[in-house]
Each structure stands twice: as structure tokens, then as C-alpha cells.
Amino acid sequence: MSIIPVPRVAVVVVAAGSGTRLAGGAPKAFVGVDGHTILHHALRSVFAAAPAQVVVVAPASRVGDALTEVDATAGDRRDLATVVAGGETRQDSVAAGLAALWADVEVVLVHDAARALTPPEVFARVIAAVDAGHDAVVPVLPVVDTLKRVADDVVVEAVDRSVLAAAQTPQGFRRAVLDAAYAAATAEFTDDTALVQHAGRAVHTVAGADLSFKITTQADLARARAIVAPVPPAPRVGVGTDVHAFGGDGTLWLAGLEWPGEAGLHGHSDGDAVAHAIVDAVLAAASLGDIGTHFGVDKPEYAGAHAPAFLRRTAEILAEAGWRVGNVSVQVQANRPRFAARRLEAEQVLSAALGAPVSVSATTTDGLGFTGAGEGVAAFAVAVVVPR
Numbered sequence: 001m002s003i004i005p006v007p008r009v010a011v012v013v014v015a016a017g018s019g020t021r022l023a024g025g026a027p028k029a030f031v032g033v034d035g036h037t038i039l040h041h042a043l044r045s046v047f048a049a050a051p052a053q054v055v056v057v058a059p060a061s062r063v064g065d066a067l068t069e070v071d072a073t074a075g076d077r078r079d080l081a082t083v084v085a086g087g088e089t090r091q092d093s094v095a096a097g098l099a100a101l102w103a104d105v106e107v108v109l110v111h112d113a114a115r116a117l118t119p120p121e122v123f124a125r126v127i128a129a130v131d132a133g134h135d136a137v138v139p140v141l142p143v144v145d146t147l148k149r150v151a152d153d154v155v156v157e158a159v160d161r162s163v164l165a166a167a168q169t170p171q172g173f174r175r176a177v178l179d180a181a182y183a184a185a186t187a188e189f190t191d192d193t194a195l196v197q198h199a200g201r202a203v204h205t206v207a208g209a210d211l212s213f214k215i216t217t218q219a220d221l222a223r224a225r226a227i228v229a230p231v232p233p234a235p236r237v238g239v240g241t242d243v244h245a246f247g248g249d250g251t252l253w254l255a256g257l258e259w260p261g262e263a264g265l266h267g268h269s270d271g272d273a274v275a276h277a278i279v280d281a282v283l284a285a286a287s288l289g290d291i292g293t294h295f296g297v298d299k300p301e302y303a304g305a306h307a308p309a310f311l312r313r314t315a316e317i318l319a320e321a322g323w324r325v326g327n328v329s330v331q332v333q334a335n336r337p338r339f340a341a342r343r344l345e346a347e348q349v350l351s352a353a354l355g356a357p358v359s360v361s362a363t364t365t366d367g368l369g370f371t372g373a374g375e376g377v378a379a380f381a382v383a384v385v386v387p388r
């Protein structure tokens with residue numbers, strides 16, 4: 001692990017928006033592009049830029065998922081990154097990010113996660129302009145459409161586009177200037193250079209980039225998907241296993257079924273090794289971590305939970321990342337219970353919860369190993385996932 005000096009630059013990545021205009025089925029930053037989320041792609045370019053403190057501002061309910069994306073993208077800069085909860089407006093979220101900056105930071109960039117494909121060189125241009133002495137810097141593109149001033153659906157006048165520019169992010173600031181502007185803010189602005197200019201500071205422009213477009217609508221998402229993954233990703237396969245020992249409280253729950261009269265299994269949840277092996281196989285296929293990543297013992301809502309709770313949430317996580325389950329095959333290895341009479345029932349319960357075909361088979365080890373000794377059960381699952 002290389003020792004990176006405490007950085008003088010910080011990047012606040014605002015990712016706490018709801019994505020109303022996108023209607024992507026999840027907070028925008030967690031909608032899938034190519035099997036990775038918008039936030040994942042945004043963080044890839046942030047961490048590819050100059051070393052900086054990185055503060056990700058996520059929806060309060062998705063701080064854990066944002067940490068997962070930081071873990072997946074930060075590499076040896078993981079110690080430079082933190083995640084905080086955002087606010088009601090973009091400006092509230094920026095303020096939350098600013099509050100998390102380290103004392104040594106002198107230059108602050110504020111970047112929309114929604115501009116997920118921003119090339120790292122734009123970050124370099126903005127930092128260089130602040131270092132050259134500008135209080136505030138905004139990357140811009142020339143306006144290419146003819147613009148009109150409109151009122152009540154009537155064109156009032158044409159607007160001279162030669163004096164206009166389209167603002168992008170990351171927007172860069174001397175930290176003292178941005179902190180002072182936020183401390184004095186009395187109105188909402190849609191970007192940070194507007195707020196700083198309202199506070200009386202000059203704003204300098206640098207060249208933006210076509211790839212820095214903001215993913216706002218489904219058309220923008222389709223554009224990003226065509227850039228990132230011109231050819232739809234092939235189906236992917238994943239494997240998952242799980243083991244639980246008999247001796248837990250209550251009756252047995254396995255493969256989504258209750259088995260009256262059979263010994264229960266130990267576990268944070270109901271110990272259903274079949275369901276947990278399926279979760280691991282599906283998440284592994286989409287490279288989205290494993291059951292511990294999303295359902296760890298720190299999630300009290302899964303204490304004692306049964307298979308449908310795990311499988312429904314796993315299907316949601318997959319969909320948000322741009323995947324769906326093709327099918328799953330799972331085999332349980334155990335002396336008891338006897339599956340033959342209820343195998344189809346188990347397949348129906350598991351398939352309904354996952355939203356995809358799950359086939360179940362069962363076997364014993366002819367007395368060998370811990371399952372053969374009746375100490376517990378083991379389950380082995382293979383899953384195929386395909387692009388949504």
C-alpha cells in the first residue's frame with residue numbers, strides 16, 4: 001500500500017439525488033449502466049484524476065451501497081474516501097460534503113455523479129485553473145442549439161448563443177471562497193459557481209467535454225450505455241455455496257419452505273442455506289459482492305428472515321445494476337429433510353421470490369462428511385445473469 005500524502009485537493013461527488021426525470025427504479029446514482037452503476041462509473045474517473053480527498057454524498061438510505069462502490073473503485077486511495085448522507089436539495093448535499101472536508105484541503109471540486117463519464121483530464125484542467133489563481137472555475141461547452149426566450153409557449157426573442165455556454169462539472173474553487181459563499185447563502189442555485197458569483201466572486205471557464213454530459217433522462221442513460229458497452233455484455237455465470245448446522249431454534253426452514261418436525265438450523269437469519277447459496281451465486285454472476293456485502297449481520301431487518309426477503313432484495317440489487325437473473329440451479333446436500341415430495345413446491349416458492357426460474361435438486365453423501373453425519377446441510381448454486 002503506497003503512502004499518499006494528505007491531499008490539498010478534495011472532490012465532493014454529489015450522488016444523493018432521486019433521479020425523478022430518469023425514473024430508473026432507484027436513486028439515480030445506483031441505476032445500472034453496463035452492470036456497473038452510474039456512481040461506479042463516476043468514481044472511476046474521480047479516482048483516475050489527481051490524488052484528492054473524495055467525499056461521496058449519497059442518499060441517507062444508500063450510504064452503505066455507496067461505500068460498496070467506493071470499495072470497488074478507490075484502489076490504493078481507499079483511505080482518502082468517505083461517504084456522507086445528502087440533503088433535500090443539491091445545494092444541501094454539497095453543504096454536507098463540504099462539512100466533511102479535511103482541514104488541509106485548499107482546493108475543492110464539486111462534481112455531479114450524474115456526469116458519470118467525465119474524462120479525468122477535465123478534473124486536471126479545473127484544478128490547474130484554480131491553482132493559476134482563479135477563485136472559481138466552471139468547465140463549459142459552447143451552445144450548439146439556437147436558443148429562444150419563451151413565455152407562455154410563445155417565443156419572445158432569439159437569444160445570442162455566442163455569449164452563452166453550457167455549464168458542466170467538476171466545478172473548482174479555492175476552498176475559502178466556497179466555504180464563505182455557502183456560509184452566506186440565502187438562496188438556492190442549481191450549481192455552485194452561480195452561488196459563488198452571487199457572493200460577488202468572478203468565475204473563470206475552462207473547456208468541458210462532450211463525455212461530461214449529465215445523465216438526466218432515459219435517453220441520456222441509453223447514450224451512456226452505448227458509449228460504455230457498445231455490445232451488450234454476454235450472459236454471466238456465478239457460483240454460491242452455504243452451510244448451516246442443525247440445532248437452531250424452532251423448526252427447519254430450507255429452500256423457502258418450513259419443514260414441521262425437522263430440526264432448525266443455526267444462523268443470523270433462518271439458516272436457509274439454499275436461499276443463501278442462491279444469493280451468493282446471483283451476486284457473484286453480476287460482480288456485485290456477496291451475501292455479506294448486502295445482508296450482513298449489521299442489517300437487523302434480516303435477523304430471522306426467510307428466503308423471499310433475501311431473494312426479492314437480491315433481484316432488486318441486480319436490476320439497479322442493469323442485470324436480471326436468467327436462471328438458477330441449486331443442489332442441497334443433506335440427510336434430511338427428504339425433498340422429493342416437496343421439490344416442485346420449493347422451486348415455485350424460490351422462483352416466485354427471485355423472479356426467475358430456480359431448479360432444486362437434493363442428494364446425500366452416503367454417510368460421508370458433516371452432512372452425512374447429520375450435523376448440518378450444504379447447498380451449492382449456479383446462476384446465470386443477463387443484461388436487462
Ligand SMILES: Nc1ccn([C@@H]2O[C@H](COP(=O)(O)OP(=O)(O)OP(=O)(O)O)[C@@H](O)[C@H]2O)c(=O)n1
Pocket residue numbers: 014015016017018019020021022028029057086087088089090091093094111112113114115214215216
Ligand atoms: N438532493 C440532491 C439532488 C441532486 N443531487 C445530485 O446533484 C447532481 C445533479 O442533480 P440532478 O441531475 O438533477 O439529479 P437528480 O436530482 O437526482 O435528478 P432529478 O432532478 O431528475 O430528480 C446529481 O449527481 C445528483 O445525485 C444530490 O446530491 N442531492
Ligand SMILES: C[C@](O)(CO)[C@H](O)COP(=O)(O)O
Pocket residue numbers: 090112166167168169190191192214216
Ligand atoms: C451542476 C450542473 O450539473 C451544472 O450544469 C446542473 O446545474 C445540475 O442541475 P440539476 O437540475 O441539479 O441536474
